[in-house]
Amino acid sequence: MNPLIKKLADLSEKKSRLIIGLMSGTSLDGLDIALCKISGSGQSTTVQLIEFVTAPYSEEIRKQLKRISSVENVKLKEVTYWHAKLAHLHSEMILAALRNWKITPEKVDCIASHGQTIYHYPARDQQELMDPVNSTLQIGDGDHMAVKTGILTISDFRQKHVAHGGEGAPMAGLVDQILFVHETETRILLNIGGIGNFTYLPAKNQPKEKTFTTDTGPGNTLIDSLMMHYYNKPYDEDGNVAFSGDLNEGLLRELLNDDWFEEEKSKTTGPEFFNIPWLKEKMEKAGINQDELDPKDIIRTASELSARTIVKSIQQQKITSETAVIYVSGGGAHNPYLMQRIRELMPANEVKNISEIGLSPDAKEAVLFAVLANEMLAGKGFGMEIEDESKFVNFGKISFPD
Structure with a gap:
């Protein structure tokens, strides 16, 4: 041989x-x-x-x-x-x-x-x-x-x-089912990296439900790019900039209006799509002059976009119930703004760090x-x-x- x-x-x-x-x-x-x-x-x-x-x-x-x-x-x-x-x-x-x-x-x-x-x-x-x-x-x-x-x-x-x-993505679902399916607990494994993605894992006692995985849209990628652009920092530590800014509702509506967020089947994306030029294009459509916006407000709005599209993607699948526990990993798990907003937008669901089921989020x-x-x-x-x-x-x- x-x-x-x-x-x-x-x-x-x-x-x-x-x-x-x-x-x-x-x-x-x-x-x-x-x-x-x-x-x-x-x-x-x-x-x-x-x-x-x-x-x-x-x-x-x-x-x-x-x-x-x-x-x-x-x-x-x-x-x-x-x-x-x-x-x-x-x-x-x-x-x-x-x-x-x-x-x-x-x-x-x-x-x-x-x-x-x-x-x-x-x-x-x-x-x-x-x-x-x-x-x-x-x-x-x-x-x-x-x-x-x-x-x-x-x-x-x-x-x-x-x-x-x-x-070519997301790859997490294949391993999530191997490692994290639970006998009685329905789980949503949410990873917030540059791009957000989640895997829905129905409990073993729910054999009629299917596992599902998809990207949700921007996770940290827009936030990190804006932090580098405006503050020469790689990320928004502790969500401090987002917490200090004001939400621009007009810009947020235009960002959420992108067709990408409407497609309900499994899909992928990357910073090739969600980036600062994409954000500038949306600002122009909304009639907003970028130079007139405080950078803190832009980062707050981009952070809100990540939180809302994560929640929207989960809820689009009609898979969320009070029994589904959300376990979060990735860099976004360390962003208090994102974590707070996800909890506020999904009050019926427990939101936990994936470390609670035995794995470092990083x-x-x-x-x-x-x-x-x-x-x-x-x-x-x-x-x-x-x-x-x-x-x-x-x-x-x-x-x-x-």
């Missing part, structure tokens, strides 16, 4: 695997590194988060990545360079984390690398094209990472999702990809019924270090 195939076969037979899950989001703030011990597969999967750290990007790295992320025109040589360079940078961050945790690379079975999304382009946004096709692009080459770390690496998860008929997405890698290595074609999505057998591309 080919020794590489034998290595995969041996990995698939292990009772548990040590897997590093990686996530770098649209905020471009750094790399989340989650060291997970994962046992079993499919519905029998159990996860223990051994270590977690966020390795920050330098200001220069953020600047360079921002130049090629979520923009229509970019130099191809820059994308090519950063596809390899980012893999090297992530590898160095992984090796540094392992040294700090006093764990040798040889003990790690696999790296699950999400990569850095630089453009998300679902078919719904391709009206100008004759033959629309769901498309998404992540950089951070898995082959470079495997060789540099000496650890088998699985990458390109979103490409597999697209190939099977999905839009680590969730990195853990998500570790579990997908585990399914690739040990699963038996586990899939789930999600509206408008296919069942999958495997996830991602395998890169060997040898």
Whole structure:
């Protein structure tokens, strides 16, 4: 047997695997590194988060990545360079984390690398094209990472999702059903990253209800972009700016009037769509002069937009009941303004931090990809019924270090 195939076969037979899950989001703030011990597969999967750290990007790295992320025109040589360079940078961050945790690379079975999304382009946004096709692009080459770390690496998860008929996002629903379905508690797992998304998980004693997952629209992406634009700060710490501003009802009405929010089926989006130019266009339609608005009022209104569209997306599905508990993860879980408004807009539902069911809100997405890698290595074609999505057998591309 080919020794590489034998290595995969041996990995698939292990009772548990040590897997590093990686996530770098649209905020471009750094790399989340989650060291997970994962046992079993499919519905029998159990996860223990051994270590977690966020390795920050330098200001220069953020600047360079921002130049090629979520923009229509970019130099191809820059994308090519950063596809390899980012893999090297992530590898160095992984090796540094392992040294700090006093764990040798040889003990790690696999790296699950999400990569850095630089453009998300679902078919719904391709009206100008004759033959629309769901498309998404992540950089951070898995082959470079495997060789540099000496650890088998699985990458390109979103490409597999697209190939099977999905839009490349959100990916959370697949793992949420594996890890978080409860016997009697109906759950909504809400992640507020750059983009908001949620998974609806009916309790096992409600077999007639279906799991559902979708993006909700902007989470932190508009807020963070406006904070950087007006205050040269990466995010609104503790929601202080939003709390200090006044809501502009006219602008909010125009923002909420976008057709994207009206479509009820599962959908995805990104900062390619929800960004400052989109906001400026809405201001013009509302007859608002941007220069006459206090930046605090703009950020308050953008924050309110995130809260209201999250709630609207959940309520559109007619799945919310007093028994549904909402568990929140992602950077938005640390924004008191967003959390307060979601609670106020959904008074019948308990809103809790996902840490209350045993997972760090900051680590969730990195853990998500570790579990997908585990399914690739040990699963038996586990899939789930999600509206408008296919069942999958495997996830991602395998890169060997040898």
